[in-house]
Amino acid sequence: MYGLGIVKGLWVTVQHFVDTYTDDIRWLSKRYIDPDKLSYRQSSKGKGLFTVQYPEEKLEVPERFRYLPFLLYEEKPDGTKEDRCTSCGICAKVCPPQCIWIERTEDPVTKRPVPAPKAFFIDTDICMNCGYCAEYCPFDAIKMDHDYEIASYDRTGAHVYDKEKLSKPVSYYAGIRPTDYAAEEQARAEAEAKKAARKAR
Amino acid sequence: MTEVVAPTVEAPAAALESRFPGAVTPDARAGYSGYVVAADQLIEVATALRDEMGYDYLSSVTGVDYIADGKLEAVYHACKTTGGPALVLKVQAPREAPVVPSLVNVYPGADFQEREAYDMYGIRFAGHPNLKRILMWEGFAGYPLRKDWKEAYYEGETKPFESRWPGGDFVRAEEKNIFSHNVAYPAGFTPDDWVPESEVSQYPVFDPSTQGEGHGLKTDKLVVNIGPQHPSTHGVFRMLVTLDGETIVNLQPVMGYLHRNHEKIGERNTFLHNMPFTDRLDYISSMSNNLGYALAVEKLMKVKVPERAEYIRVLMVELTRICNHLWAVGFLLNDLGAFFTPALYAIRERELILDFFEATAGSRMMCNYMRFGGVARDLPERIRDDNTLDFLNDMVFNRLPRAIDDLETYLTDNEIIRSRCIGVGVLPPQQAVAFSAAGPLLRASGVAYDLRRADPYSIYDRFDFKVCTRPNGDIYDRYLIRMDEMRESAKICQQVLRDMPTGGDILAGKPAYNVRVPAGESYGRVEGPKGELGFYIVSTGKTNPYRYHVRAPSFINITLLGELCKGHKVADVVAILGSIDIVLGETDR
Ligand code: SF4
Ligand code: SF4
Numbered sequence: 073m074y075g076l077g078i079v080k081g082l083w084v085t086v087q088h089f090v091d092t093y094t095d096d097i098r099w100l101s102k103r104y105i106d107p108d109k110l111s112y113r114q115s116s117k118g119k120g121l122f123t124v125q126y127p128e129e130k131l132e133v134p135e136r137f138r139y140l141p142f143l144l145y146e147e148k149p150d151g152t153k154e155d156r157c158t159s160c161g162i163c164a165k166v167c168p169p170q171c172i173w174i175e176r177t178e179d180p181v182t183k184r185p186v187p188a189p190k191a192f193f194i195d196t197d198i199c200m201n202c203g204y205c206a207e208y209c210p211f212d213a214i215k216m217d218h219d220y221e222i223a224s225y226d227r228t229g230a231h232v233y234d235k236e237k238l239s240k241p242v243s244y245y246a247g248i249r250p251t252d253y254a255a256e257e258q259a260r261a262e263a264e265a266k267k268a269a270r271k272a273r
Numbered sequence: 274m275t276e277v278v279a280p281t282v283e284a285p286a287a288a289l290e291s292r293f294p295g296a297v298t299p300d301a302r303a304g305y306s307g308y309v310v311a312a313d314q315l316i317e318v319a320t321a322l323r324d325e326m327g328y329d330y331l332s333s334v335t336g337v338d339y340i341a342d343g344k345l346e347a348v349y350h351a352c353k354t355t356g357g358p359a360l361v362l363k364v365q366a367p368r369e370a371p372v373v374p375s376l377v378n379v380y381p382g383a384d385f386q387e388r389e390a391y392d393m394y395g396i397r398f399a400g401h402p403n404l405k406r407i408l409m410w411e412g413f414a415g416y417p418l419r420k421d422w423k424e425a426y427y428e429g430e431t432k433p434f435e436s437r438w439p440g441g442d443f444v445r446a447e448e449k450n451i452f453s454h455n456v457a458y459p460a461g462f463t464p465d466d467w468v469p470e471s472e473v474s475q476y477p478v479f480d481p482s483t484q485g486e487g488h489g490l491k492t493d494k495l496v497v498n499i500g501p502q503h504p505s506t507h508g509v510f511r512m513l514v515t516l517d518g519e520t521i522v523n524l525q526p527v528m529g530y531l532h533r534n535h536e537k538i539g540e541r542n543t544f545l546h547n548m549p550f551t552d553r554l555d556y557i558s559s560m561s562n563n564l565g566y567a568l569a570v571e572k573l574m575k576v577k578v579p580e581r582a583e584y585i586r587v588l589m590v591e592l593t594r595i596c597n598h599l600w601a602v603g604f605l606l607n608d609l610g611a612f613f614t615p616a617l618y619a620i621r622e623r624e625l626i627l628d629f630f631e632a633t634a635g636s637r638m639m640c641n642y643m644r645f646g647g648v649a650r651d652l653p654e655r656i657r658d659d660n661t662l663d664f665l666n667d668m669v670f671n672r673l674p675r676a677i678d679d680l681e682t683y684l685t686d687n688e689i690i691r692s693r694c695i696g697v698g699v700l701p702p703q704q705a706v707a708f709s710a711a712g713p714l715l716r717a718s719g720v721a722y723d724l725r726r727a728d729p730y731s732i733y734d735r736f737d738f739k740v741c742t743r744p745n746g747d748i749y750d751r752y753l754i755r756m757d758e759m760r761e762s763a764k765i766c767q768q769v770l771r772d773m774p775t776g777g778d779i780l781a782g783k784p785a786y787n788v789r790v791p792a793g794e795s796y797g798r799v800e801g802p803k804g805e806l807g808f809y810i811v812s813t814g815k816t817n818p819y820r821y822h823v824r825a826p827s828f829i830n831i832t833l834l835g836e837l838c839k840g841h842k843v844a845d846v847v848a849i850l851g852s853i854d855i856v857l858g859e860t861d862r
Contacts, residue, residue: 137635
């Protein structure tokens with residue numbers, strides 16, 4: 073019968089439409105307040121509305137989500153900070169759009185390089201969020217962040233992050249990427265134990 | 274399933290040598306394959322290849338600048354639609370006067386590709402009917418892919434650039450861009466006196482000399498400009514349409530608005546740098562792009578990919594195919610005027626797939642996931658609140674098949690869709706092959722050519738799936754074929770989850786950032802969601818590719834657009850374009 077195909081299609085639309093409302097009624101106003109509800113609705117179990125009412129609702133990002141790199145520093149018990157970065161330059165070399173600029177520290181007397189960056193810039197306008205810098209840094213000194221709300225009013229200066237703006241404590245890293253952090257700490261501990269064993273022998 | 278006997282390249286090629294003594298010689302350079310053909314015999318050789326040896330499909334045409342030898346080289350990859358590897362032909366010409374005969378009359382699919390090679394290298398293809406720039410604008414000076422051409426923001430021959438470390442004197446990129454001091458004008462050119470060439474002389478469609486039919490009235494033909502900013506063109510793409518009443522007499526695509534010379538950037542980059550750049554080609558299917566590029570480089574490096582990584586790769590690219598086809602079907606409906614309801618129903622499942630990509634690779638669309646010899650990371654433990662394997666099993670066994678069924682019920686029998694799509698934009702099989710059409714566009718015309726079977730790569734020989742075809746080659750069949758292919762992809766994903774080894778390496782060797790790739794050339798190609806995606810790479814043994822070319826299915830499939838639209842109504846243009854399914858990131862590169 074002519075038109076039956078359209079009717080069949082409309083039936084699908086009706087089902088979707090009904091799903092939307094049963095879903096809404098089920099959660100009522102909790103939808104906006106309760107992050108668990110959002111997460112459920114977005115999961116493979118969810119039915120009905122799939123859209124996220126950003127910025128009222130925000131989806132949690134997965135651990136591996138990558139958005140702009142940051143530099144890690146250790147917080148020493150005496151309150152000082154120690155950069156993990158040794159200014160080895162690998163991240164600057166592996167960066168595809170070449171948006172990392174590192175100035176190596178020099179010993180004022182001997183003029184020999186000192187393993188610490190004097191200055192560190194990332195042009196975030198150019199960064200393509202590829203994650204290579206974090207992947208290939210041998211010292212776990214640079215990692216990809218989760219903070220994606222970075223709009224600013226200044227187009228020129230504000231998008232160039234210097235060392236101060238890039239630096240975040242290791243505890244922050246452990247917070248956003250607990251699995252990776254645990255794995256790295258474990259690998260480090262093992263390596264150190266091996267080294268100690270070799271020394272003892 | 275079509276049984277494909279793997280033919281060897283050597284047999285017909287040896288016949289070529291004896292047939293054209295002196296004109297066809299094996300390419301003896303280390304790491305190279307194929308044949309060097311004398312320019313004056315090229316057309317005869319190509320005709321013999323096509324008619325006598327079964328090489329009916331010209332997959333790719335491009336150029337290479339061997340500046341040290343003072344030569345430009347045109348490189349052709351010809352294939353058989355019955356399967357087998359590509360045969361590589363090369364024609365060399367002096368850099369000062371590079372003239373190579375055009376193959377448009379033998380393989381019409383060479384049309385846009387030769388124009389691109391002319392645009393980028395200045396190789397003159399003698400006998401080409403419309404040898405004009407295609408990606409750069411008319412009036413552009415120089416040939417940007419030549420090795421001695423330097424871009425306005427030029428900093429060094431190859432990355433990494435010296436200035437980044439250990440000096441680190443930061444300069445904003447904008448200070449160096451084309452409006453600043455780095456620009457050079459050709460001799461005798463002053464921007465103030467420049468008058469742009471008029472469009473009328475550039476594009477033959479503007480020729481108003483012919484008059485319309487007009488059914489008794491005296492009418493003029495009308496040129497309508499669609500795009501570059503038009504919601505139906507899926508990006509910045511322009512079509513010049515000559516109309517007689519409502520009927521299309523001629524259509525000429527104009528492209529290049531998104532051109533960033535991906536290939537030049539690729540030749541400045543190191544091999545590894547290129548991986549995230551491939552994400553930005555067809556940005557709907559970054560996983561497939563990653564795989565194609567990884568295969569091309571792995572061929573040169575001769576690395577063996579670990580089992581688990583192979584399975585993960587296949588899972589990723591097949592899910593990508595589903596994403597792409599959902600998107601293509603949804604947007605085809607948009608183009609037909611069913612504004613966004615079907616599109617959003619279609620891409621709902623895509624969201625879950627993207628969640629999976631994000632949890633695994635770290636990004637939803639710019640995945641940058643494959644590495645030479647494997648993948649970047651193993652699958653994560655959990656995706657949101659679910660165990661990853663449960664999530665995947667539920668997705669490929671339940672959700673995806675259900676969603677595809679749902680979409681079929683929703684659309685396939687719809688009378689409006691049928692009346693708009695059946696018999697419109699018909700592409701006969703011979704024409705499809707001649708024009709080097711690829712992917713769903715080719716298979717909807719009844720040609721069972723799918724690289725996963727025709728020239729198997731990765732571990733596709735282990736899976737049971739059908740190469741789908743449809744007989745009619747119209748918009749409706751191009752819609753149906755995408756539905757068929759999604760089902761087959763889901764089937765492959767199911768087999769992957771069934772057979773995937775649970776543990777083991779995901780990368781051959783240690784992660785290395787400055788890989789040196791052995792000298793030679795390689796052509797890695799995959800059956801991307803839009804068709805054959807090929808990467809032609811020439812390495813000189815350094816950490817940067819000497820030549821990096823992308824055979825972009827979106828670009829080559831567009832060669833047919835004008836042919837497909839002729840005789841149809843202006844409203845059909847949008848639907849025909851939608852059914853070809855292009856992404857401008859890949860078309861313009
Ligand atoms: S961040 Fe890592 S890779 Fe980059 S310079 Fe510092 S230590 Fe080297
Ligand atoms: S994420 Fe990629 S582009 Fe961004 S700074 Fe790191 S290496 Fe460079």
